[in-house]
Amino acid sequence: MFNKDLLLTQNIMKVLVTSAWPYVNSVPHLGNLIGSILSADVFARYARLKYGKENVLFVSGSDEHGTPIEIEAIKRKVNPKELTDQAHEYDKHLFLNVWKISFDNYTRTESETHKKFVREFLLKLTKYVKVSEDEIPFCEYDKLYLPDRFVKGTCPYCGFEDARGDQCDNCGKLLTPSLLVNPKCSICGKAPIFKKSKHWFFDLSEFNEKIRSWISSSNEMPDNVKSVALGWVSEGLKPRSITRDNKWGIPAPFIGAEDKSIYVWFEALLGYISAVIEYFEKKGEVEKWKEYWFSNGIKSYYFIGKDNIPFHVVILPAMLMASGEEYHLPDVIAATEYLLYEGQKFSKSRKIGVWIDEAPELMDVEYWRFVLIRLRPEEKDTNFTWRETVRIVNTELNDDIGNYVNRILSMLNRYYNGIVPEFRSDALDDNDKKIISLINEIPKIVGDLFEKGKLKAGTEEMLRFVRECNAYLNLKAPWDLYKAGKEVELNNTLYIGVNSVKTIAILLYPLMPSHAQEIYDMLNMGNIENEKWDIASKLSINYGHKIGKVKVLFKKLEPEFESKIKDKLEKIRKDIEKMRPTLLK
Incomplete structure (x- = not known):
């Protein structure tokens, strides 16, 4: 039997991560993606490493009621649910299978659990x-x-x-x-x-x-x-x-309101709760959802666009207060400004922008993930340009991160047959000590920014660390140490270097999980998803460990990428539009 009073006295750390529910009348574009779902996924992946997978829950779903869909159904002479069934499955496929968004539950407002919960909850507000x-x-x-x-x-x-x-x-x-x-x-x-x-x-x-x-x-x-x-x-x-007065929606539960439906914003906000309920119903743990809504040890994060602020900061907490229950109010509501496309607002009718089913045809999805977080409009509206995209991929990913990883691991293979050398803490110089200090500090610096909803700012610190590592490597010049026979100094340099690569992999994981795993494979370190965030601050790859096969981590975008991209987009757009479900065409 669930004991809410007992739970309220416990200090169990549970992290609830949510993203605004995308409306299914159109395919989300890149601005929609960075404003909610991608940002939430990056944070959820960080939180699982930081707090443990078993203590983090990430939910969202398709918002599918209201007038736009009702109108489209009338035009096509079909039931609205026929349209939203297709659109929901299409969006769900894109999020889960293409963009690898790590939802624990991606549900929908047509869920029976959601509809039941909304009606019961609203009656508590009478x-x-x-x-x-x-x-x-x-x-x-x-x-x-x-x-x-x-x-x-x-x-x-x-x-x-x-x-x-x-x-x-x-x-x-x-x-x-x-x-x-x-x-x-x-x-x-x-x-x-x-x-x-x-x-x-x-x-x-x-x-x-x-x-x-x-x-x-x-x-x-x-x-x-x-x-x-x-x-x-x-x-x-x-x-x-x-x-x-619309028909397509959840019927209002109030006496005398039998011909009314619930305003979509009121019911979609309650989806954050119903999605958690549904998740645990499917697991056969019907009372466990309350651990994420009533415990003292809860941190909740909501990732939204700035146009959704009033509903999340005023209406949702007011409803929770009015329910008479001790619901946990939001802790961090991270609201982005707008992402513009080459100086203009995204527009489906004018074909301005890139949509999330088109983007993977243009560039590796994980490159997109990194680029979009680097362009995340945290302080003001931000302009997406193809020129900046090329710079981020070629300079930050390839030159800064990829080259450093490759150089360290290749030298470890060349000089030590891939075996981590002995470390001498009594033989460190000031440059060694500086990088070790940065390794100790950087996970907390990045983590603190992430927990404030500042994901882009967190990546700035990550790249600062990578650039310091590159500068350290150039300063120490292991190739010269090897030629000069300075074994102890060479050992320390590559020992610190291989541990800094591990730190980079963990910092990169929330943004680029597959590429972070590739680094872990090269390090011969197992599954990065089972790692702990705080291990990134430690020199934990020790003497005698043998690394795996080293390979190229990233590839630069070709010089003509920017000049050819618009023509390429135009070609793939026609084919993709044919594949979209009826509602999304």
């Missing part, structure tokens, strides 16, 4: 739910009620002319369609009318001070998220409609 008539935008041309995001117009606060009915992407303020100036249906472009309809509202105003206090007191929430959220709270939170 104390804070009120019924009121609301004016809902209705498109007379398309003959349907429009959800907030399907109404566009001018923001009443900043004048931005392309604001959505739920939020302005320019100033970040939460909106309702009735607040927009010159509102238009985003499907047909015609002005909607506003019809009165009874709806159920979650009274966020009841949690204004609680949310303010929670955000203000957090020492772990990133500053950009805190400042934006506190700005909304200072204006006063208002009731937010939980229900919609």
Whole structure:
């Protein structure tokens, strides 16, 4: 029997990693990928090494309800689920099999576990739910009620002319369609009318001070998220409609709301909980999910784009507070700015950008993983360019990391037949001591940045370490030490070098797991997934260990890559579009 009171007194470290649920009406593009799922995967892989695989859970899923899919189904005269079944499986295949995203559970909002949990959870909020008539935008041309995001117009606060009915992407303020100036249906472009309809509202105003206090007191929430959220709270939170008049969604559980569905944002946020429940249901451990939501020893990380901040920093914690249960509130909500493509916003209709089923045809997926984390827009909008992509692959991956690994291991083979030489701690010079100190320090420096949601910043430190290692190797010049017969100094240099390669492999693993494993294979060190993060700080490859076969780790992109890439993309795009499920074409 599960004892929640006992669990609340235990200090068991559990790490919950989540990423925003991608909406299945289109294939995610590279900006979507880095904003949530790829970032979460990098962190989850780090966390498993740091805290143990058995203590980390990484979940997400397909968000598949709402108007866009309902409209498409009406056009095609099919059930919406037929479309989302195909789209979900396609996206799931891309994430798990192509991009090697290490989800413990990638589920969907059509999951029976999710639908059941959402309805039961919302009934716990009835104390804070009120019924009121609301004016809902209705498109007379398309003959349907429009959800907030399907109404566009001018923001009443900043004048931005392309604001959505739920939020302005320019100033970040939460909106309702009735607040927009010159509102238009985003499907047909015609002005909607506003019809009165009874709806159920979650009274966020009841949690204004609680949310303010929670955000203000957090020492772990990133500053950009805190400042934006506190700005909304200072204006006063208002009731937010939980229900919609759409048919395609989870039926509202409230008495009298039988013809309503749940607003997709309310139910998708609860997917973070239902995905954990479903994971343990499948394992036959139906109560264990509570270890990730009620224990004192929990750290939770949410990886999202900046447009999703209000829902994660205001609505989700308010719902958890309102439930009457001691749910663990988010610790770190890592929100990226926007990734631009050659100076422009990604656009499917204008074919601007690269989508995640196209990218693997252009370059090794793990090269993409590294490039995207190096371009992760952590402080401001960042521009993806092919020129910078080539520089990162050819300089940072090949020249800095790959060449160093190859040089150290090749010299170990050449001078010692691949056997690690004896180490003399009493014969170290200042350069040796400096690199040993860096080996001791760098895993904590990178790990601390990762745990703040600063993945790009973590890779900056990793590359700083690699460059220091290269400088050390050039300074020590083992080839000269060998010729001069300086055996003790040569031994120490290559002993420190081979251990620094192990450190690099572990630091690289969250970004490029297969290539990190290749380094471990060359080191003859077994499965890197069974390694511990903190071993990267130690000189643990000792005298007498024999390394494996050395091979080239990375390859440079050819000089003409940049000039030819756009033509190549255009060619593969036509073939890939034919392969996509109906909903995603």
